[in-house]
Amino acid sequence: MQPFVRVLSAGLDTALDRTVAPGYTRVGLAVRRHLPTWPADPTLGSMAGKVVAVTGATSGLGLATAEGLAALGAEVRLVVRDPDKGGRVVRQIAGRVPGARLHVDRCDVGDLDDVRRFAGELDAGRLDVLVHNAGAMPPERTESAQGHELTMALHVLGPVLMTELLRDRMAGGRTVLVTSGGMYGQRLRADDPEYLTGDYSPTTAYARSKRAQVELLPVLQDRWDGIDVHATHPGWADTPGVVDSLPTFHKVTGPLLRDAAGGADTTVWVAAAEPAPPGGLLWHDRRARPTHLLPRTRTDAAERDRMWTWVEESLGL
Template sequence: MLPRAIAVGIDTVLDRTVAPGYTRIGPAIRRHLSTWPADPEPDAMKGTVVAVTGATSGLGLATAEGLARLGAEVVLVVRDTDKGARVVREIQGRLPLAELHLARCDVGDLDDVRRFADELDAEHLDVLVHNAGAMPPERTESAQGHELTMALHVLGPVLMTELLRPRLGDARVVMVTSGGMYGQRLRADDPGYLQGDYSPTTAYARSKRAQVELLPVLDQRWGGSGISVHVTHPGWADTPGVVDSLPTFHRVTGPLLRDAEGGADTTVWLAATQPVPTGGMLWHDRRPRPFHLLRRTRTGEDERAQLWDWVRAQLDLPQGP
């Protein structure tokens, strides 16, 4: 085993050079370094209840199955309950003893998030994973008139967590972001993407940047209730979303992409590992990562506060915790 200082150096080089660290090469190397944490115990989630949004395919499905494999009772939060029922049967075919439930919610529709929170048949949740995502090919608005990626990746998850706080207790909240956010700065001045020509990849990355920039605010807001908040990015994974939204990228990088299980590994690990990891950090391959890699994307406190003021206004949230 290499000395820890050398292992840290190798891991950092993989991360900063992006492609080697984000593809399947990253975990293939990192798993052999002394910096790689131990896997959770086989029954680490026994007796816990978790909810995973966007759980019918890709990373969400892999996360739900990974947590069920560790013994959790899993609520799959989906838009399409027919598809969700098929996924439940698929998982139970592999894990006959898995305890799985379906709940319908369109996370981008704030009214539906409110209905979901009212109707959720769970007295408590130990883990809430915000995984639902989309990259519409043209500017699209949610039912409330918000640009869809911001509604789905920021407004919906914040509102859902706020409404479920009484049932979360000492829970872990995990938001799944994207490494693409490293190329974008925060646009608190234009959260609806009303300025300039619309780009699907830029809109997606901006909303993911917003997730990361709000992490300190949300960890402070919810941490007083005992909730720890984490953000993780999966690297480059071979998922239906990548195939549909980024066909050229998928065609070029396909042989090196992680499978969905590899992309979901850190999300599952964050949900299950003990002791509870420190909240307010961005994770990739089981290690904290920097919020910024480029000087031009760095965010000031005023910009972060401006974005949070906008989020609070859209959700009608109180100022305090």
């Protein structure tokens, strides 16, 4: 590829990203797919012999991620709260991916005791990829079984604890935190991780927890030595979660939203690409992205350390 072509392609990709709306929609994905800098798709069968676990895999991005990895040959474990619904999804995926190897495991990721139970009972041997996709945006401030604000429990504490408990099975593997572009509008709130002050906003709580995921990437990459830690954000995707939690946004942007497979594309790519993408980074549309777009959201090391201390204390690490 000519150097000037690569520079032009990278410039267009960056422009789509920084202007947000064009880059996050189905338009951005369609344009990027046709750029010469778009990374190659993982090859069919590239995940054969590998075991993957995907949380929140009964709908939306989680279902699309599970199906995408199964289609590449992985044995996929759907980690879900409702095993009956998980069973229906297994049949749905199996109908589209002949020969898919699928299992259902029950776990409420927001309940730390249930995460411990799940990790102790998991009958898989080695685990090559762990995708933390489970998410929620409760309309009112809600607490987990252990008394933590639910979005932080579900998006930060549960995933960290699950990976901690399974890390011995994951040497040389990858873990992926599915985050959100909404985190760009929030700074890290290590001073109030439980959202105890101010008027509660579901979208703010959600974005704060996603900001925490991204800010902790370098900490987790260092802690889980030998496991590559990634965060991916899907752009704007048409999922049941968006319909239920952001109905106005869905109504306005509906025609431009990506389908679930488009939203899950980078998560599948990060999980399967060879050589492995470098860990400790935020990815969107198969390219590493900045973790901050606004000066007011920038985080210093002391604030990041304070957040990690809260995580350690909450989990008893």
